Amino acid sequence: MSPTNRTVVVTGIGATTPLGGDAASTWEGLIAGKSGVKPLEQDWAADQAVKIAAPVAVEPTEVIPRPQARRLDRSAQFALVAAKEAWADAGFEAKAGEDPTIDPDRLGAVIASGIGGVTTLLDQYDVLKEKGVRRVSPHTVPMLMPNSPSANVGLAVGARAGVHTPVSACASGAEAIGYAIEMIRTGRADVVVAGGTEAAIHPLPIAAFGNMMAMSKNNDDPQGASRPYDTARDGFVLGEGAGVVVLESAEHAAKRGARVYAEAVGQGISADAHDIVQPEPEGRGISHALQNLMDRNDLDPAEIVHVNAHATSTPAGDIAELKALRKVFGDDADHFAVSATKSMTGHLLGGAGGVETVATVLALYHRVAPPTINVENLDPEAEANADVVRGEARKLPVEGRIAALNDSFGFGGHNVVLAFRTV
Structure with missing residues (x-):
């Protein structure tokens, strides 16, 4: 196989x-x-119209030594926690140069953030x-x-x-993983650590998103509150955290028995070339991204059985x-089991594509699609266009090769779609 493919x-x-x-508990x-x-629970929340969010379940200082954490923005702390887990999960026992199975000159990192160190800047x-x-x-x-973080x-x-940092709002994490795929395909690297992170639960971002009517105010x-596809949806819920994957050329992975x-x-x-905030209403830009994915890659639509949708609840x-x-x-599209995992995690902005890639990969690995929660009254337009997984998880086909898509879109009209397939 050519080094460019x-x-x-x-x-x-x-x-x-x-x-x-x-990743396991997630x-x-x-x-x-x-x-x-x-x-x-912060004191400043009393003055906010939006009084809810989705903070991480485990504080990074429980994983990272406090002296090191003090020199890292919260977004970098999340990225480091997720990257270290992914690195060990891939079977690497030390950093490149110390682990003989990986050459540092053939190792890359692409970690994205939509906002970056906003809490450090404001504090x-x-x-x-x-x-x-x-x-x-x-x-x-x-x-x-x-x-x-990167x-x-x-x-x-x-x-x-x-080491790279794509910034494309809520599509940042997915774009980072797409960039990493191309680094390996084109021969720049054999292994790339890639994903997204975000830490923006702070009074200014919450006030700003709330005032632009982008976030749910279902404080009670x-x-x-996060209810993609429900007729009563009224905006996203801000989350935080990181998702990271280790990508590797198939040859390099096989050589070390990974x-x-x-x-x-x-x-x-x-x-989209449509609006700085609003999506193109007919999804034309998204359609182009999907078609671009199909045209540039060896993927049969019949293989696709699952979609981890961007679905923010707007x-x-x-x-x-x-x-x-x-x-x-x-x-x-009738046989796509569509899951909107932001109904559970909230919207991690630049970290969303990383976390949802982890979810998409695990859905294929375990052959089960997560549910979309809080859908009490399914929007008729959603029902007409997709098979939304609701209520409980759904088993995916247990035989044969199957594929899944992970969609990510961001303010500015950025559209990124990733595809994964069982091996």
Whole structure:
């Protein structure tokens, strides 16, 4: 096989989310239909119109030594927790250069964030105003940089083939994984640690999203607030955390005898060119991304049995995505089991594509699709365009090769679709 068209596989997964401090507990929560949304307990929440969010289930300081954590923005802490889990899960026993199975010059890292070190920036500005110039932390700049999570993951694993940070709002995590796939396909690297992270549960982002009417204000029912495809949906719930995968060329994985979760088939990317915030209502840009995925990769629509939808619980976005799936796949879309896992995790913004890639890969590996919770009254347009998995998890076909899609879309009209397949 030519070095510009190498097969890419997933050999490691890691996550820290509102459902659990690792990938296993997150997956258990997804399959059980558990919600990670809670009332905000901070004092500043009293003045907010939105008083709910989905914080991580396990604080990163329970995993990362406190002296190290103090020099990392929360987004980088999440990324490091998830990356270390994925790295160990892939079977690597030390960083590149110390582990003889991986050459640091053939190892990359691509970790995205939609907002980056926003909590560091805002908190240190408060310190500047309240306590003066001398009290501002000297670590502020390396903490607030959007590339801080990727840089710290790269340092942790010893990556020298390239360390990158795509920023495309809520499509960032998926774009990072798509970029990593291309790094391996084109021969730049043999192994890439890739994913997304976000830590934006802070009064300013919550006030801003709330004032633009993007977030649910269903404060009286936190666990029922994120309700993709329901007729009463009124916006997303902000979550935090990270999801990371280890991607590897099939040849490199086979040479070291690695366990393989799935094949990373490829990506499709487009832009709406419609509005900075609103999705194109008919899903034309999403359709182009889906078609781009199918045109550029060896994927049979009949193989696709599952879609982890972007589905944030917004009135316009949820339906535009389903219309695009129907437009591109026609009757083949009838056998897609569509899951909206943000109903449980909330929306992790730039971390969403990473966490939902972990969920998509595990859905294929275990051949079961997570449920979409809180759908009491299914939107007729959703019912007409998709088979939404509701109530409880659904088994996927147990025989033969099957594939799944992970959709991610972001403010600015960014569209990224990833495809994975059983091996």
